[in-house]
Amino acid sequence: MVKKRKWMSTYSDKIFDVVNVLVMLFLLLIFVWPLYFVLIASVSDPTEVLRGNVVLWPKGLSIDSFVQLFKYKKLWIGYRNTLFYTVVGTVVNMIMTIICAYPLSRKDWLPRGFFMKMLLVTMYFSGGLIPTYIVVKNLGMVDTVWAMIIPSAISFYNALIMRSYFMNSIPDSLQEAASLDGANVLQYLVSIVIPLSKPVIAVITLYYAVWHWNDYYTALIYIYDRNLKPLQSVLRDILVSVTTVSSEMALTAEDMEALQEKIKLGQSLKYTSIIVSIIPMLVLYPFIQKYFVKGVMVGAIKG
Amino acid sequence: MNVNKNPKKGIMNRLIHDLKKNWLLWIMFFPVILYYVIFCYTPMYGIVLAFKKYKMKLGIMGSPWVGLDNFERFFRAYNFWDLIGNTLGISVYSIVVGFPAAIIFALMLNYLRLGKLKKTVQMVSYAPHFISTVVICGLLSIILDTNTGMLNKLLNVIGLESISFLAEPSMFKTIYVLSEVWQSMGWSSIIYISALAGVDYQMHEAAIIDGASKLQRIRHIDLPSIKSTIVMLFILKLGNLMSVGFEKVYLLQNELNFSASDIISTYTYRVGLEQSKFEYSTAVGLFNNVINVIILVSANMISRKVADESLW
Numbered sequence: 001m002v003k004k005r006k007w008m009s010t011y012s013d014k015i016f017d018v019v020n021v022l023v024m025l026f027l028l029l030i031f032v033w034p035l036y037f038v039l040i041a042s043v044s045d046p047t048e049v050l051r052g053n054v055v056l057w058p059k060g061l062s063i064d065s066f067v068q069l070f071k072y073k074k075l076w077i078g079y080r081n082t083l084f085y086t087v088v089g090t091v092v093n094m095i096m097t098i099i100c101a102y103p104l105s106r107k108d109w110l111p112r113g114f115f116m117k118m119l120l121v122t123m124y125f126s127g128g129l130i131p132t133y134i135v136v137k138n139l140g141m142v143d144t145v146w147a148m149i150i151p152s153a154i155s156f157y158n159a160l161i162m163r164s165y166f167m168n169s170i171p172d173s174l175q176e177a178a179s180l181d182g183a184n185v186l187q188y189l190v191s192i193v194i195p196l197s198k199p200v201i202a203v204i205t206l207y208y209a210v211w212h213w214n215d216y217y218t219a220l221i222y223i224y225d226r227n228l229k230p231l232q233s234v235l236r237d238i239l240v241s242v243t244t245v246s247s248e249m250a251l252t253a254e255d256m257e258a259l260q261e262k263i264k265l266g267q268s269l270k271y272t273s274i275i276v277s278i279i280p281m282l283v284l285y286p287f288i289q290k291y292f293v294k295g296v297m298v299g300a301i302k303g
Numbered sequence: 304m305n306v307n308k309n310p311k312k313g314i315m316n317r318l319i320h321d322l323k324k325n326w327l328l329w330i331m332f333f334p335v336i337l338y339y340v341i342f343c344y345t346p347m348y349g350i351v352l353a354f355k356k357y358k359m360k361l362g363i364m365g366s367p368w369v370g371l372d373n374f375e376r377f378f379r380a381y382n383f384w385d386l387i388g389n390t391l392g393i394s395v396y397s398i399v400v401g402f403p404a405a406i407i408f409a410l411m412l413n414y415l416r417l418g419k420l421k422k423t424v425q426m427v428s429y430a431p432h433f434i435s436t437v438v439i440c441g442l443l444s445i446i447l448d449t450n451t452g453m454l455n456k457l458l459n460v461i462g463l464e465s466i467s468f469l470a471e472p473s474m475f476k477t478i479y480v481l482s483e484v485w486q487s488m489g490w491s492s493i494i495y496i497s498a499l500a501g502v503d504y505q506m507h508e509a510a511i512i513d514g515a516s517k518l519q520r521i522r523h524i525d526l527p528s529i530k531s532t533i534v535m536l537f538i539l540k541l542g543n544l545m546s547v548g549f550e551k552v553y554l555l556q557n558e559l560n561f562s563a564s565d566i567i568s569t570y571t572y573r574v575g576l577e578q579s580k581f582e583y584s585t586a587v588g589l590f591n592n593v594i595n596v597i598i599l600v601s602a603n604m605i606s607r608k609v610a611d612e613s614l615w
Contacts, residue, residue, distance in 0.1 A: 012516040020411050024424050027408075030485065031427045034442050035434075037453065052456040100335040103328040110321035115332070119339060124542065124596055127346020128588030130575045134352075134363065135345050151342050154335065185327040214435030217550055221576065232437045239441030240554065270445060274438055281433055289426055292433075296493045 035278075042066070042271035046264040049271070065268035075273060077227060078234035081145075085230055086212040089149045093158075093208040094201070100159045102189055105166035119156050129221070136222060147222035148215075148230065155211075158204045161295065165200040166193065203295035206288055213280070231277055238266075238273045353586035366582075373586035382565065389476075390566040390591075393547045397480045398540055404488050406533065409495035410521055425496075428489025440554040443482055444469060469555065472563035479551065494536065498529040534612040542599030545591050567591045 041049045045060030053059055069075065103109055104116055126132070132151070133142075141147040170193060178188040194201065216232035223229055322329060353373055355366040377383060408428070415421040431439070446453050447468040455465040468474050506524050515523070526533075549568040556564045567587060575584025607613035 010516075012518060016414070016517045017416065020415055021417065021420065023411060024415060024420055028420075028424050028427060031424075031431065031489070034446060035430075038442065038445070050451050052451065052453070055453070096335065096338065099331045103332040103335075106325075106328060109325050109328050110317060115336075122339060122343040124599060125347065125592060126343065127349050128585060128592060129571050130581050130585045130588065131346035131349025131352060132342065133576065134349055134581070135341065139341075153338055153342075185325070186331070189331075210433050214433075214437075216435065216437050216554075220553075232435055235435075235441065236437045236554065239437065239444065267451070270441060274441055278434060278438060285430060285433070286426070289429055292429065293493055296490075297497050 038271050038274050042268070042275045046268040050264060050267060065265075065272045068265060069269060069272045069276065072269070072273075074226075074229075075231070075234050075238070075276070078229055078231040079276075081228060082213060082231035084145070085148045085215070086209055088145075089152070089212045090205060090208045092149055092153050093155070094205055096153045097155075097159045097162055097204060097208075098189075098194070098201075100154055100156075101162035101166060102193065104159070105163045107167075107172075119159075123156055133221060142222050143225045143228065145228060148212075148218055148228075151222075152211075152215075152218060155208070158207060162197070162200055162204060165197055169200075170196055199291070199294060203291050206291055207295060210281075235273055235277055239270055350585060350589055352582050353589045355582055357582040369582075373583050374590065376583060377587050377590065382570075385562065386565060386567050386570055389563060390545055390547055390568075393476050393479055393552070393566065394544050396476050397483050397547075398544075400480050401484045401487065401491075402537065402540060404484050405491035406495055406529075408488055409492040409499060410525060412492070412496060413499045413525070414517055414521075425489070428492070430489075431486040432490035434486070436548070436550040436554060439482060439486060440551060443478065443555065447478070467559075469557065470559035472560045475555070475560045475563040479555065483551075491536075494532060495529060498532045499525060502528040530610075531612050534606055534610050535614060538599070538602045538606055538612075538614055541602040542595060544598050545595045 037054070040056075040058040041054050042065060043061055043063060044054045044058040045062050046065065048054055048059040100119075104112055104119075106112065127135075136142060136147055136151055141150065174192055174196075175188060178192060183191070214232060215230065216236065219228075219230050219233045223233070349363055352363050352366070354368055354370060355363070356369045356372075357363070358366045361367075380386075412421055412425060415424075445451075447455075449455060449465055449467040449470075452468075454468070458465060466474070468478060502525060507520055510520050510524060545567065547566050547568065549572065552564055552566050553569050553572070556569060568591070571584050571588045571591070574580045574587070603613050603615065
């Protein structure tokens, strides 16, 4: 009896393992292929891509579309803006997050509980789109770079991750020692807490930087000036602009040709612009992914 | 936590004492207070707009009160039930598919013996989480394109007609949910993977000796061990039931799929910023937010009673 059950379970385990590996391989394909396709499509001959001949490897290698893209000035303005928003925004985020998280991690700070509650409320309840918009508008930030940076200066979720790291990974005795040595809170924070918190600081910096890089919403709401639009807004214009042909239009052969050229160009621009926008990510990702994961683990500690 | 340490002293005394002792912390925290007052609490006060008729010249304070008129207008709007239905439809659909997907993915990864494959799958599955919504929607429009899209080419190969996926209202929710799963399954699984790593291996050893199969071990050891993680994440998910991500729906929306893709957040944006009906949009947003909070609080309460797990 026991023998039979054992045999049954090894048998079902074998099936389980095989199915498992097959599913994983399938998922691998699903995760990788869309991005891989964009990559090979961007260096292929646009006509071949339109015909659907590009599936597994590039056909008719050409870098024409990249040359075209370099002439597309709007994209580079967007790129420059996004670089600025990402760098300045992340610096502001980090300063604000640290000065938010540190006092809230101090058990001997009287109003800690009160402020924790007040800030937690904002995670679940907010004024909403229009009341926030009115505040930003009244501050004169609409259509300035500040709208991209100041209203999103702190993500309380990230501050909570940092706070729980401060509380769990830095021994209280260090603070007593520092105060015996005559160091004030600021000196202690800068010379002891921050250096000891490098892992969590790295993770949260990355979180914020990725957020800024991918942020489309903020600009949609607050930025109308074309010269201030971030990369994602420009990308949206390229990716979503549909070149539709209405059948009622009487088209001469030449018109048709010109139109086809336009569609082809529009298509290849899509692939190249996606590649250009995610290149920083693609290059850095293998090196930094373990830090991202670490962040989830740190955040999982119930603080 | 120290609030009750010196019950004899009044709150003012303790505050003054703390200001003297921790004045640097107060100064350090001051910009944070300023930020939250300006960008979170002032807008919360701005919610009164929902009960007023907004006059630009008079500002929020001076505008006349109209009671619940704005809410009534919303409840009577011709598309009220469409908006509610679409919002709830998309979010329930994505919880039903997406929530178990991450758990199953984590469980399968946990039993994968090929270390290299496991690492690769894990690393690759996190990647989509970092791709912007704009790019995701661009990828979708490329792959789902009626004439040139790869999915339609595939359908043609097996002898089916092309489908205009993005123009088809009945397809919208599925496209939204499946792409959501693609983007977030790996990332959401991390927390379960780490919970599974904490399961005591002795239990597994004992089960193996008793002849339990892997499926039985999942059912009787792994799932009960990560139950509290699952419940907590589920409550959090429920708390966002009425807030479907604005960006993706907005970007995938077009005139043709509108009947299935107009949700409360895109409606708030459209009537608020595109049509400048500030007070009306605020009312719709507030309605949405209140429902969310109610769902979150009651989900938490129910789970505390039923499963003895809660967020607070």
